Amino acid sequence: MDNTVRAFIKRYQLVNKHSTVLIAVSGGPDSMALLHFFWSVREEWNLRVIAVSVDHQLRGGESLEDLEYVKELCRGRNIEFIGTSLDVPAYKQERQMGTQIAARELRYQFFAEQMRLYDADCLALGHHGDDQVETVLMGLVHSASVKSLAGMPLERNFASGKIIRPFLCVTKESIEHYCREHAITPRRDPSNDDITYTRNYYRNKVLPLLKNKNQNLHRTIQHLSRSLQEDEKFLGHEAEQMAEEMVIFDEQKIAVHFNTQTFLSYPQSLQRRVFHLILNYLYSNLPEKMSYVHEEQFFKMLNASHGNMRIDFPNRLKLERSYQSTSFYFENEQTQSFSYHMLVELPGETVLPDGGVMSAEMTGIPRMKDGMVYVCDKEAVALPLHIRTRKPGDRLRWKGLNGSKKVKDIFIDAKIPLNERDTWPVITDNNDTVLWLAGLKKGTPLTQTDSGMYIQLSFKPSNA
Structure with missing residues (x-):
């Protein structure tokens, strides 16, 4: 095993000479063998080797005894040692998360602190080839993403240096043999045999069956893993470039917009990855309910033949396709930002929440032919004028129209995207009669007069 690991480290340049290497040591066979290996090559490679051990306070006194055991072994072999106890139960309760996730977060926070403190080059973890097989199998069964299969x-980069896994080239059996060969007496966690834990089930029930067919399964899977990771790295970079070029990201992380046809012009492999980039941008933590089903819903919406669609995602995230625009937004945040109702300053300027400006003045010589200007006789409307977002039942009437038309239908006829309709400035008089959909459609007041004095409204959108 020693030669196999040496060749593996050299092939992938995992450790350079004169490096500071932190070894994560739990007291189990894998991490104890890893510590022994680096201890055995420390002078040859001129390494500074530091053992790091964590008590998660999950197994009472046993986990603390594991830490003390590692500490004593390091003292006997003159290996630098760092140990700590982390209150995982309290952290888990405070953040309402699972035990394993809480333990991992706290553990890696501690590892990162020590990496920076010692300006370490590497943090070595004891995951081996069989662990990799189990991880890929679980990804195959429980996930539909290429990243999970990888x-x-x-x-990978971490803190002041990188995390490395030098034992991915060897099996659990090889490590156990290494421990016996070098008189290493590891601590044993009895929970590792409990098949109610998903990983343990694969380890004890599934993996032996597969190894009967291929004793070198760990090498096959490692080659597959490496290939997939390299492909994912390249495609991930391409997806980031695509997102940068054509996706509009809201700075407050509540909304994302893009042109549908431009999005569909890219290869589907990149479309899929940008979809996940968007989700990771909007969600601080991806919901557990999120699955490949949501991805399928997204692409079905994107490729639908009709113009408008809206679908619901977990945690009140909405996806809308409206003609050539597609939007992701959180309903509660979007609704808050959409709704406003203000009085029009006459004369003066009224600044809208999105930065648009409505200017109003009284004049005897109005400008009549301008899409961004609305003029009416001051005696024909009930003052003050209002500017607001649309409401159910809004209707607009104009000269030559028999009756009135729903504002909703005017938006549809003009192919205004759904997300824009909810922010569109609607100008009404004090009787709530809709006068103007600013910059889109001008209405006619119910009363027709000609006093010679006019109200002139000029609209400047925020993007003008």
Whole structure:
């Protein structure tokens, strides 16, 4: 095993000479073998080796005894040691998360702190080839993403350096043999045999069956994992470029917009990855309910033949396709930002929530032919004038129209995207008669007069 690991480290340049390497040591066979390996090569490679051990306070006195055991072993072999106890139960309760996630978050926070404190180059973890097989199998069964099938990365950037997994090239059996060969007496966690835990079920029930067919399964899976990770890295970079070029990200992380046809012009593999980039941008934590079903719903909406569609995602996230525009937004945040009702300053300027400006003045010589200007006789309307967002039942009437028309239908006929309709400035008089859909459609007051004095409204949108 020693030569296999050495060759693996050299091939992928996981550790350079003269490096500071932190070893995460739980006291189990994998981490104890990993510590012994780096201890055995520390002088040859001129390494500074530091053992880091964590008590998660989940198994009473046992986990603390594991930490003390590692500490004593390091003292006997003159290995630098860092140990700590983390209050995982309290952290879990405070953040309302699962035990394993809470333990992982706290553990990696501590590891990152120590990496920076010692300016370490690497944090070495004891995951082995069988762990990788289990991870890929769980990804295959429980997920539909390529990223899940890619398994654990051999190395990744972390804190002041990187995380490495030098044992992915060897099996659990090889590690156990290494421990016996070097008289290493590891601590044993009895929960590792409990098949009610998902990973343990795969480890104890599924993996032995597969290994009967292929004893080198760990090598096959590691090759597959490496290939998929390299492909994902490239496609991830391409997806980030696509998102940067054509997706509009709201700075407050409550909404995202893009042109539907432009989005569909890219390869579908990139479309799928940008979809997930958007979800990761909007959700601080992806909901557990999120699955490939939502991805399918998104693409069905995107490729629908009719103009408008709206679908619901977890945690009140809405997806809308309206003609050539597609939007993601959180309903509660969007509704808050959409709704407003203000009096028009006459004379003066009224600034809308989105930065648009409505200017109003009294004049005897109005400008009549301008799409951004509305003029009416001051005696024909009930003052003050109002500017607001649309309401159910709003209707507009104009000269030559028999009766009135729903504002909703005017938006549809003009192919105004759904998300824009809810922010569109609607000007009414004090009787709530709709006079103007600013910049879109001008109405006629119910009363027709000609006093010679006019109200002139000029609208400047925020994007003008």
